[in-house]
Amino acid sequence: MQARPSQAREKLLTSALSVIRAKGFSATSVDELCANAGVTKGAFFHHFTSKEALGVAAADYWSEFTGALFAAAPYHDLADPLDRVLAYIDFRRQLLAGELPDYTCLVGTMVQETYLTAPQIRDACHASIEGHALTLVPDIQAAMDARGMRDAGWTAESLALHTQVVLQGAFVLAKARDSVSVAIDSINHLKRYVTLLFSHPVEKAA
């Protein structure tokens, strides 16, 4: 389909994932990205019309990457929907290995810098987070239905988003403390919350 298969684009996107997660989007220069990827500036602007366009493409690339990662994860194999949700949380905790830039979230980092100045990047980050969160909704809803939780005062979607809130916040505090332990603690709190939600008798919404 192409004269030469595009290697530069892939290399630039791969570099973008690591460099932007380490330094942030604004502080990452096009030159630095090119150097890290081992390509020239001409190649960069051949594949991306602007730095902002690369940001959008990087967020999309991140969505594909994480989509494949979680689709192949083992937590889907469990029979009970609540077990799957809890195993998802365990899986997220297991992912916290290596150095900070290796396990933090690209789109969570980018959206903080760009939500006002680059709406297209913000939208791509939003789609990435939202898309991932929505994969949890069917299991949460099934667990609620199995227990006849109708008027719980919260929705499956809001709990799915809350898991992402905890994870994003955990990354922020992990960066501030330069330590993963606070993130692990918070994920444990999250798992305890979900367990309590489904073990407690249903309370009437206020």
Add this chain to the structure above:
Amino acid sequence: MQARPSQAREKLLTSALSVIRAKGFSATSVDELCANAGVTKGAFFHHFTSKEALGVAAADYWSEFTGALFAAAPYHDLADPLDRVLAYIDFRRQLLAGELPDYTCLVGTMVQETYLTAPQIRDACHASIEGHALTLVPDIQAAMDARGMRDAGWTAESLALHTQVVLQGAFVLAKARDSVSVAIDSINHLKRYVTLLFSHPVEKAA
């Protein structure tokens, strides 16, 4: 005590709070900061040795600002420690008014960009978050002690940090969605969690 009271420094710090929260630290230039504050570049570098030094000063300024805000907040007046913790969460939810840059956290935004490249800023951000979280520990601990919760499997400090995790994460998702509602939902989940933690019979740690 001084020849002329330094107006430029104060104006620069005030500007820094709003501009950095809107655009991020890296994307905020010294020139822009000066223009926003109505001072010259000479004044900037008279008061701050570098842009990074301003970042540190802004984080410290933020700590003072928020310290005064929460010290004067009404949730301290309640008699029961658990009520104080829950009222703190309510207070945080009430603060989510106005536009996004008005209620988001300066140090949470800054630390994401600087945790690897500017350790001094990271440390100042860390101190700000940590210092605030620690103000919650005595009330949480008192609530635990009142219920004889010894081996709960979590500590007062970890729960205090978890509240900050939820808040920071809520800001991230609010920016991504350009909507405050997801933040409110997550704070409600947090309050529900704390309520459940203290209403549930103590479980043995695994």
Add this chain to the structure above:
DNA sequence: GACTACATACCGACCAGTTGGTATGTAATT
């Protein structure tokens, strides 16, 4: 209270290096 000595607060022109982006060329594939 006038003079000296000095400190602080601020100004704005200027600098070298970097920024995102462009214009033009070339080599391989179809």
Add this chain to the structure above:
DNA sequence: AATTACATACCAACTGGTCGGTATGTAGTC
């Protein structure tokens, strides 16, 4: 020959930061 995928050279604007200078104060001395 046309298209794609790069490479090289280059640019105007902007970056953080410097520097000489000025205006305005305070403190001590006489």
